[in-house]
Amino acid sequence: xxxxxxxxxxxxxxxxxxxxxxxxxxxxxxxxxxxxxxxxxxxxxxxxxxxxxxxxxxxxxxxxxxxxxxxxxxxxxxxxxxxxxxxxxxxxxxxxxxxxxxxxxxxxxxxxxxxxxxxxxxxxxxxxxxxxxxxxxxxxxxxxxxxxxxxxxxxxxxxxxxxxxxxxxxxxxxxxxxxxxxxxxxxxxxxxxxxxxxxxxxxxxxxxxxxxxxxxxxxxxxxxxxxxxxxxxxxxxxxxxxxxxxxxxxxxxxxxxxxxxxxxxxxxxxxxxx
Amino acid sequence: xxxxxxxxxxxxxxxxxxxxxxxxxxxxxxxxxxxxxxxxxxxxxxxxxxxxxxxxxxxxxxxxxxxxxxxxxxxxxxxxxxxxxxxxxxxxxxxxxxxxxxxxxxxxxxxxxxxxxxxxxxxxxxxxxxxxxxxxxxxxxxxxxxxxxxxxxxxxxxxxxxxxxxxxxxxxxxxxxxxxxxxxxxxxxxxxxxxxxxxxxxxxxxxxxxxxxxxxxxxxxxxxxxxxxxxxxxxxxxxxxxxxxxxxxxxxxxxxxxxxxxxxxxxxxxxxxx
DNA sequence: CAGCAGACGATCGAATGCAATCAAATAATG
DNA sequence: CATTATTTGATTGCATTCGATCGTCTGCTG
Numbered sequence: 001x002x003x004x005x006x007x008x009x010x011x012x013x014x015x016x017x018x019x020x021x022x023x024x025x026x027x028x029x030x031x032x033x034x035x036x037x038x039x040x041x042x043x044x045x046x047x048x049x050x051x052x053x054x055x056x057x058x059x060x061x062x063x064x065x066x067x068x069x070x071x072x073x074x075x076x077x078x079x080x081x082x083x084x085x086x087x088x089x090x091x092x093x094x095x096x097x098x099x100x101x102x103x104x105x106x107x108x109x110x111x112x113x114x115x116x117x118x119x120x121x122x123x124x125x126x127x128x129x130x131x132x133x134x135x136x137x138x139x140x141x142x143x144x145x146x147x148x149x150x151x152x153x154x155x156x157x158x159x160x161x162x163x164x165x166x167x168x169x170x171x172x173x174x175x176x177x178x179x180x181x182x183x184x185x186x187x188x189x190x191x192x193x194x195x196x197x198x199x200x201x202x203x204x205x206x207x208x209x210x211x212x213x214x215x216x217x218x219x220x221x222x223x224x225x226x227x228x229x230x231x232x233x234x235x236x237x238x239x240x241x242x243x244x245x246x247x248x249x250x251x252x253x254x255x256x257x258x259x260x261x262x263x264x265x266x267x268x269x270x271x272x273x274x
Numbered sequence: 275x276x277x278x279x280x281x282x283x284x285x286x287x288x289x290x291x292x293x294x295x296x297x298x299x300x301x302x303x304x305x306x307x308x309x310x311x312x313x314x315x316x317x318x319x320x321x322x323x324x325x326x327x328x329x330x331x332x333x334x335x336x337x338x339x340x341x342x343x344x345x346x347x348x349x350x351x352x353x354x355x356x357x358x359x360x361x362x363x364x365x366x367x368x369x370x371x372x373x374x375x376x377x378x379x380x381x382x383x384x385x386x387x388x389x390x391x392x393x394x395x396x397x398x399x400x401x402x403x404x405x406x407x408x409x410x411x412x413x414x415x416x417x418x419x420x421x422x423x424x425x426x427x428x429x430x431x432x433x434x435x436x437x438x439x440x441x442x443x444x445x446x447x448x449x450x451x452x453x454x455x456x457x458x459x460x461x462x463x464x465x466x467x468x469x470x471x472x473x474x475x476x477x478x479x480x481x482x483x484x485x486x487x488x489x490x491x492x493x494x495x496x497x498x499x500x501x502x503x504x505x506x507x508x509x510x511x512x513x514x515x516x517x518x519x520x521x522x523x524x525x526x527x528x529x530x531x532x533x534x535x536x537x538x539x540x541x542x543x544x545x546x547x548x
Numbered sequence: 549c550a551g552c553a554g555a556c557g558a559t560c561g562a563a564t565g566c567a568a569t570c571a572a573a574t575a576a577t578g
Numbered sequence: 579c580a581t582t583a584t585t586t587g588a589t590t591g592c593a594t595t596c597g598a599t600c601g602t603c604t605g606c607t608g
Contacts, residue, residue, distance in 0.1 A: 008354075019293070019324075019331050022595080032557045037596080050293075053564070054327030054595060057293050077282060123397075123404050126418065130397050133420045141415025141425065141433050144400065146407045151415070155433055159415050162429075296565075306587045311566080327594070328565060 006031065007039050014049055014058045021055040078206040078230040078251075083107045085251035086169060086204055086228045092116065094166045097194055098125050100150035100187075101171030103204045111135070119165055121156055121190060123149040138163075145184075152186040160193035168198035172205045174212035177240060179221050181214035188216040201225045203246075207232035221245060280305065281313050288323055288332045295329040352480040352504040352525075357381045359525035360443060360478055360502045366390065368440045371468055372399050374424035374461075375445030377478045385409070393439055395430055395464060397423040412437075419458075426460040434467035442472035446479045448486035451514060453495050455488035462490040475499045477520075481506035495519060 006029055013028065014020050025036045040056050043049035050057040083106030090096055092115045098104050100122035108125040111118065118129050121140040129137040142156030170191060174181035180203065182188045195201060201224050210233060221244035228249045241248050280303055287302065288294050299310045314330050317323035324331040357380030364370055366389045372378050374396035382399040385392065392403050395414040403411040416430030444465060448455035454477065456462045469475060475498050484507060495518035502523045515522050 019326065021326065033595090034558075034597095035556060038555085052293065052295065052326065052329050123400060123413070126397060127401065130418055130423050131420050137418040137420075138429075139397070139413065139415045139418050139425055141413045141430070144404055144411040144413050146405050146411075149404050151413055155412075155436075156415070159429055159433070307565090308588075309586055312586085 006035075007042070010036075010039055011043070011048060014043075014056050017058075019052075019055055019057050023054075025056075075206040075208055075230075078208075078232065079103045079106055081251040082204050082206060082228050082230055083110055085249055086202060087111055089202070089226070089228075089249070090116070090167060090169075095119065097163075097165040097168040097197060098122065099168075099170045099191060099194065100125065100148055103206070104169050104171045107169055107204065117165075119163060121151040123151075142190075145187075150187065150190075152184075152190055156190050157193040160190070160197050163197045164199070165197055166199045167202060168194055168200070169202045169204060170194065170218075172203055172209060172218070173214035175203070175205055175210050175221075175227075176213050177221070177244070178213075178217055180218040180224070181212070182216055182218050183214045185216055188218045191218045195219055195223055202228060204228045206230050207234075207237075210234075210237045280309075281316070284310075284313055285317070285322060288317075288330055291332075293326075293329055293331050298329075349480040349482055349504075352482075352506065353377045353380055353478075355525040356478050356480060356502050356504055357384055359523055360476060361385055363476070363500070363502075363523070364390070364441060364443075369393065371437075371439040371442040371471060372396065373442075373444045373465065373468065374399065374422055375478075377480070378443050378445045381443055381478065391439075393437060395425040397425075416464075419461075424461065424464075426458075426464055430464050431467040434464070434471050437471045438473070439471055440473045441476060442468050442474070443476045443478060444468065444492075446477055446483060446492070447488035449477070449479055449484050449495075449501075450487050451495070451518070452487075452491055454492040454498070455486070456490055456492050457488045459490055462492045465492045469493055469497055476502060478502045480504050481508075481511075484508075484511045 009029065010025065013025065022033065022036060022040075026033050029036065040049060040051055043056070044051050048059060050059045079102060082103060086107045087110035090111065095117040096111070096119070098108055098111075098118060098120040100120075104122070105124055105128075108118075108120075108122075108128050112128045113132055113134060115134050117136040117138070118125075119138045119140065120126050120129075121142065123144065126137060126139050129135045140151050140156050140159050142151035142159075143153040144150070145152055170180070172180045173183040180191075182191060195218075203224050203226070205227065207230050210229070221241065224246040226249060227241050227246045228251065231250045231252045233250060238248060238250075283303065284299065287299065296307065296310060296314075300307050303310065314323060314325055317330070318325050318333075322333060324333040353376060356377060360381045361384035364385065369391040370385070370393070372382055372392060372394040374394075378396070379398055379402075382392075382394070382396075382402050386402045387406055387408060389408050391410040391412070392399075393412045393414065394400050394403075395416065397418065400411060400413050403409045414425050414430050414433050416425035416433075417427040418424070419426055444454070446454045447457040454465075456465060469492075477498050477500070479501065481504050484503070495515065498520040500523060501515050501520045502525065505524045507524060512522060512524075
């Protein structure tokens with residue numbers, strides 16, 4: 001095989017799999033280890049790949065969504081337990097509308113593979129379901145915001161106006177007595193459209209969000225059916241939410257071990273408030 | 275540090291970077307190599323990570339689209355040169371509508387980072403542009419086909435009916451004297467909608483596609499402005515296409531070295547047919 | 549045809565990573 | 579408080595991978 005073609009196939013293999021072991025490549029391309037090594041060195045040189053002990057990583061890969069690249073997503077642990085508690089109250093065969101945001105993304109991860117219909121305007125979320133044959137995915141189109149990877153704008157809203165779902169999972173930049181706040185004007189409009197399409201409305205927000213306002217008011221608390229947060233939420237806020245109408249679910253930081261946290265919706269101890 | 279927190283941070287680090295070397299983790303978490311190994315074994319057990327020699331890969335990540343996972347996409351080399359030739363005839367500041375398919379995906383890769391407006395119904399394509407601030411991205415929503423990752427159905431088509439673009443890049447399962455064929459009924463409808471939204475229509479198809487029919491006729495040849503293929507296309511077909519109206523561009527397998535193939539749109543020698 | 553350059557494959561010592569084992573530290577339990 | 583699990587860290591022998599070197603093959607050029 002001519003070197004050009006080999007290296008070309010090499011790139012393809014690496015790009016496709018994200019990672020390839022060296023002996024794997026030796027077998028598949030039918031050349032010696034030395035040759036593969038030399039090719040890999042060249043690829044690393046030019047920046048297409050990154051070598052590791054025993055393999056290569058693709059380096060020219062997909063650019064990542066900025067929001068998901070932060071070093072330490074704020075209150076990560078809390079968000080994960082909230083996500084686990086939320087996934088638990090969603091039943092199979094439902095039609096679920098998922099908002100963008102890191103918390104809803106965690107919810108989505110836990111829902112992946114379940115038998116559901118999922119509607120979303122978030123590309124990161126959609127990617128989780130795109131190849132899941134057990135989950136039907138409806139993507140809301142529109143203008144894609146580069147920072148967050150969510151679809152926005154009039155097209156998105158109009159598509160939403162024709163849909164109806166059983167459950168909507170919304171995120172929020174802040175929650176005050178007046179209701180839900182969001183930091184982006186266009187997104188607020190889209191979330192309002194989501195509320196109109198919704199049956200049951202679930203809002204996921206870690207305790208740091210309460211008492212914080214943001215750019216625009218999305219809706220009042222009375223439009224929300226369930227609020228899921230973590231146990232760090234003060235008694236006062238718990239009462240405020242309950243008085244305004246929504247049910248409140250507080251997810252505890254679980255005491256279980258690593259297995260349940262990462263993979264299992266049963267990880268969180270959910271405390272139903274009265 | 276309690277084990278729970280350490281493992282949690284471990285997941286975060288791995289998820290964030292996609293890959294982490296073992297000694298890296300030892301340093302950053304300040305625990306012994308043995309401990310990291312054990313944690314990693316647990317993560318692998320539960321499927322969150324995949325171990326390699328000297329490191330870990332994140333496994334809970336994005337599931338991949340089936341069509342892009344084939345071992346050897348047919349005529350890969352040809353598709354890439356076609357893509358390079360196509361990217362060359364698209365100017366900055368245009369509004370480009372990109373169809374799904376592996377060839378259009380290659381075109382998309384070459385367009386990423388350029389100053390364009392891109393409209394697409396393909397999630398793999400959209401992912402390439404999602405975080406590119408220099409490229410505006412409009413995603414056509416709709417029902418997502420799990421195998422190909424493209425949006426289909428009435429919502430998609432209706433959204434298309436309200437858009438107009440300067441250039442449309444279409445793929446095809448087959449091209450005969452009657453015109454463009456496609457293998458999926460719903461996709462054919464969507465592609466027809468794309469043609470209605472189009473200014474200039476470019477069809478990308480490697481030479482093996484010619485003379486092949488498929489499930490449904492999408493459109494006649496007269497609706498096409500430019501056909502881009504590879505130099506393997508027979509004289510007869512070249513004449514057939516030209517007689518029917520479209521301009522024809524044949525991309526040669528380039529003689530350059532590996533750099534230009536992987537990164538540069540200038541790789542292909544494009545031969546204009548008269 | 550001779551000479552030369554580049555690509556390839558094989559080999560080997562050095563470096564690195566791996567799994568298993570055991571002892572110490574820490575946490576849980578009665 | 580004593581005992582028992584669990585978790586962690588260190589050690590050891592073994593397997594894998596690495597990079598460098600060298601000889602061979604191929605194709606080009608004069």
